[in-house]
Amino acid sequence: MTIRWKEYPTQGLYDELMRGGGRPRDAARFLCQYLKRLSDDEIQARKAAAELAIRVMGITFTVYSQQGGSIDRAWPFDIIPRIIPRMEWERIEAGLQQRVQALNMFIDDIYHEQRIVNDGVFPAEILAGSKNFREQCVGISPTLGIWAHICGSDLVRDKKGAVYVLEDNLRVPSGVSYMLENRQVMKRVFPELFQEASILPVDDYPSQLYDCLAAISPRPLAQPEVVVLTPGIYNSAYFEHSYLAQQMGAELVEGRDLEVGDDDCVYMRAVEGLIRVDVIYRRIDDMFIDPEAFDPDSILGVPGLMRAWKKGNVALANAPGAGVADDKVVYAFVPAMIRYYLDQDPILPNVETYLCADKKQRDHVLANLDKLVVKPANESGGYGMLIGPQASRDEREKFAKLIRKDPRNYIAQPLLTLSTAPTMVGDHVEPRHLDLRPFILSGQKTYVTTGGLTRVALKKGSTVVNSSQGGGSKDTWIVDSEGA
Amino acid sequence: MLSRVAENIYWMARYMERAEDTARLVNVTTHLVLDLPKKVSFDWETLVDITGYSEIFRERYETADDRNLVRFLVGDALNPGSVIGSLDNARENARTIRDIIPREAWEQINNLHLKCKGNLQSGLSRRGRYDYLRWTILGVQTITGMLAGTMTHDAGYDFLRMGRNLERADMTTRIIDVRSVNLLAEKSVDLVPFENIQWMSVLKSLTGYQMYRRAMQVRVRRPDVLKFLFQDRRFPRSLYHCLREVENCLQDLPHNDAPLRQVTQMQRMVFDAKPGRLDQVELHQFIDDLQAQLAGVHDQIAATYFGVAVPAAT
Numbered sequence: 001m002t003i004r005w006k007e008y009p010t011q012g013l014y015d016e017l018m019r020g021g022g023r024p025r026d027a028a029r030f031l032c033q034y035l036k037r038l039s040d041d042e043i044q045a046r047k048a049a050a051e052l053a054i055r056v057m058g059i060t061f062t063v064y065s066q067q068g069g070s071i072d073r074a075w076p077f078d079i080i081p082r083i084i085p086r087m088e089w090e091r092i093e094a095g096l097q098q099r100v101q102a103l104n105m106f107i108d109d110i111y112h113e114q115r116i117v118n119d120g121v122f123p124a125e126i127l128a129g130s131k132n133f134r135e136q137c138v139g140i141s142p143t144l145g146i147w148a149h150i151c152g153s154d155l156v157r158d159k160k161g162a163v164y165v166l167e168d169n170l171r172v173p174s175g176v177s178y179m180l181e182n183r184q185v186m187k188r189v190f191p192e193l194f195q196e197a198s199i200l201p202v203d204d205y206p207s208q209l210y211d212c213l214a215a216i217s218p219r220p221l222a223q224p225e226v227v228v229l230t231p232g233i234y235n236s237a238y239f240e241h242s243y244l245a246q247q248m249g250a251e252l253v254e255g256r257d258l259e260v261g262d263d264d265c266v267y268m269r270a271v272e273g274l275i276r277v278d279v280i281y282r283r284i285d286d287m288f289i290d291p292e293a294f295d296p297d298s299i300l301g302v303p304g305l306m307r308a309w310k311k312g313n314v315a316l317a318n319a320p321g322a323g324v325a326d327d328k329v330v331y332a333f334v335p336a337m338i339r340y341y342l343d344q345d346p347i348l349p350n351v352e353t354y355l356c357a358d359k360k361q362r363d364h365v366l367a368n369l370d371k372l373v374v375k376p377a378n379e380s381g382g383y384g385m386l387i388g389p390q391a392s393r394d395e396r397e398k399f400a401k402l403i404r405k406d407p408r409n410y411i412a413q414p415l416l417t418l419s420t421a422p423t424m425v426g427d428h429v430e431p432r433h434l435d436l437r438p439f440i441l442s443g444q445k446t447y448v449t450t451g452g453l454t455r456v457a458l459k460k461g462s463t464v465v466n467s468s469q470g471g472g473s474k475d476t477w478i479v480d481s482e483g484a
Numbered sequence: 485m486l487s488r489v490a491e492n493i494y495w496m497a498r499y500m501e502r503a504e505d506t507a508r509l510v511n512v513t514t515h516l517v518l519d520l521p522k523k524v525s526f527d528w529e530t531l532v533d534i535t536g537y538s539e540i541f542r543e544r545y546e547t548a549d550d551r552n553l554v555r556f557l558v559g560d561a562l563n564p565g566s567v568i569g570s571l572d573n574a575r576e577n578a579r580t581i582r583d584i585i586p587r588e589a590w591e592q593i594n595n596l597h598l599k600c601k602g603n604l605q606s607g608l609s610r611r612g613r614y615d616y617l618r619w620t621i622l623g624v625q626t627i628t629g630m631l632a633g634t635m636t637h638d639a640g641y642d643f644l645r646m647g648r649n650l651e652r653a654d655m656t657t658r659i660i661d662v663r664s665v666n667l668l669a670e671k672s673v674d675l676v677p678f679e680n681i682q683w684m685s686v687l688k689s690l691t692g693y694q695m696y697r698r699a700m701q702v703r704v705r706r707p708d709v710l711k712f713l714f715q716d717r718r719f720p721r722s723l724y725h726c727l728r729e730v731e732n733c734l735q736d737l738p739h740n741d742a743p744l745r746q747v748t749q750m751q752r753m754v755f756d757a758k759p760g761r762l763d764q765v766e767l768h769q770f771i772d773d774l775q776a777q778l779a780g781v782h783d784q785i786a787a788t789y790f791g792v793a794v795p796a797a798t
Contacts, residue, residue, distance in 0.1 A: 055594075055595075056595050242582045243583070245583040246584075251583075252489075252583045256488070269486065269487045269488075270486050270487060271487055271639055271643075271737065272485070272639075272738050
């Protein structure tokens with residue numbers, strides 16, 4: 001059976017490609033027409049080609065299993081892309097730049113005068129309860145005043161198609177390599193579509209990332225020594241660490257490859273001897289980067305790294321302590337930050353968020369647990385959440401207790417019905433929910449990826465898009481439809 | 485180049501070479517067995533002895549029959565010397581350095597690994613075995629060629645070549661050792677025609693038959709075969725040649741005094757030997773000494789380049 005768009009149910013939700021009634025959105029028309037012309041065999045052949053490309057290219061993510069130690073699994077990928085018109089994307093891009101700029105100003109402020117607290121815009125008690133605030137970072141001034149050089153923000157659409165920011169990942173956001181690889185796969189599988197339409201390229205991310213990192217080198221060299229610090233091959237994002245190092249021409253190092261010398265500079269152990277390192281793109285969480293400064297049991301980190309960083313002998317991206325703004329409670333204040341630091345109206349709205357720390361809002365949350373999604377402030381990967389409407393009575397009561405015990409650690413949001421896009425299910429297409437994670441680089445200028453990583457919940461009706469929990473991904477096309 | 489990366493490249497190359505060598509060994513032996521007279525019962529276990537993993541074999545299998553031995557040598561992932569086990573390890577090492585080796589080469593390694601795993605059942609069957617092993621060899625050769633043609637010939641490439649050549653040298657000595665002893669245990673007149681076949685199979689295990697014929701232009705006789713496999717300067721699998729390769733690589737690397745001394749000392753030992761004149765027992769002793777020397781070369785390289793204590797760069 002070929003794809004019959006007329007039979008595609010949009011279910012009254014916002015669909016990224018279809019308006020309903022079998023009519024595609026303008027930017028998706030060329031794609032839908034193209035897919036319609038393919039026979040079932042042809043579609044299956046493309047699907048097989050994509051799967052083969054993914055296996056051969058070795059695009060994997062690592063899953064820990066109890067029998068076989070850790071294994072890397074092929075990346076689940078859907079061949080139907082998600083399309084965003086260029087005009088709409090430009091507005092989103094501007095919104096993300098604005099947001100990340102304000103976030104960096106916030107972090108810098110928090111580790112210096114704390115004007116935003118003194119001016120009563122950001123509550124002191126929320127800062128006091130922050131798990132990611134690092135005492136060790138107070139008074140430090142990283143180059144250009146930037147703490148979060150790499151940010152991955154998650155965007156979702158509601159029923160009506162409006163775009164919201166769901167969270168900002170400022171610690172070690174991952175996924176960008178899959179965005180780049182998805183495009184490689186699609187070019188192998190649908191070369192003719194790339195000829196036909198003007199789909200904006202995504203490939204310059206690695207060189208943008210290199211420039212961003214090289215710009216913060218403490219030594220003003222034409223080619224500073226930039227390294228990517230990974231926890232090692234058992235980390236779920238190891239593929240990405242190695243991919244980015246390769247694409248940037250940087251060394252991929254583990255903690256055991258580095259040492260801090262008596263001169264408080266960082267060196268890597270090489271065949272030639274010790275080589276000084278200028279910039280570390282670290283993909284290890286704050287708590288593990290330096291056993292001297294943080295978790296003394298960490299074997300992933302480098303003893304003395306914080307010392308070297310504080311002396312300005314090495315640059316770390318993201319800077320330690322940047323995670324203070326990566327907190328779902330702090331998130332609620334981002335629109336206020338934009339107004340406070342930039343004196344602008346936020347271009348991209350937040351999802352409506354109730355802070356359990358506030359008595360009035362907490363009472364509202366407790367009274368409406370069956371309608372809301374409750375999230376802990378500092379978890380990622382979709383763990384530790386309560387999805388009220390789908391939860392049992394017991395689970396809701398458990399969360400009510402948790403909230404009363406530690407209100408600072410919880411927020412609640414209305415259950416968003418995420419937008420959908422047509423996704424191959426067996427031999428036909430069905431709507432599946434998705435989100436979008438663009439990546440924002442902050443240096444001398446701010447750069448936003450063209451589109452981002454579209455994550456899709458492959459299970460029917462599910463809105464959990466995390467790859468560790470049955471999510472897959474799609475290529476994201478920013479399409480210049482005016483020119484088409 | 486990071487010390488850890490150098491070590492991974494070195495081991496990747498060793499395991500790739502091991503996969504190829506084991507595949508050749510099993511393939512040639514399978515053919516040899518078909519040519520032997522019915523009354524000579526061939527002892528497959530010598531193959532396991534060659535690889536040096538007899539202990540693991542005895543732990544894992546009750547009977548040493550053809551089926552189990554081929555499974556152990558080709559498809560047993562728990563045997564680090566098997567084709568699959570070697571490819572597993574080669575891939576795992578390659579995975580940690582995918583930022584260093586050219587992307588095409590990584591894809592090829594990954595693909596070969598998938599293909600060998602996916603077709604294992606047919607590889608274990610008597611009928612599918614030849615093809616399976618042949619394209620495994622071809623796959624490794626493709627990767628070797630790809631790396632030669634696309635990877636910058638820098639320090640990393642030196643570690644790759646050293647890994648490959650040390651593994652090769654190791655396998656060459658093992659094959660000579662075991663093959664020259666065990667194959668035709670009973671000396672009887674009607675087996676004489678098969679002695680030739682025995683030495684031919686030694687050469688073929690090392691793809692050296694054709695090259696031997698060109699280089700030596702004599703019949704396949706023990707002294708000439710031994711001279712060729714130990715001392716030929718140009719045959720890529722002769723022990724002497726492998727050592728020359730390692731020496732060349734070391735010349736390019738910093739801090740090379742100790743490993744270089746070890747490798748040139750071993751070259752002299754190989755070059756001065758008269759292997760054709762050694763009887764079975766002496767040959768075995770000589771090979772034991774060589775194995776110890778090879779291990780010494782590896783130890784020197786590991787201590788100099790992979791160790792934790794590294795001198796400051798100048």
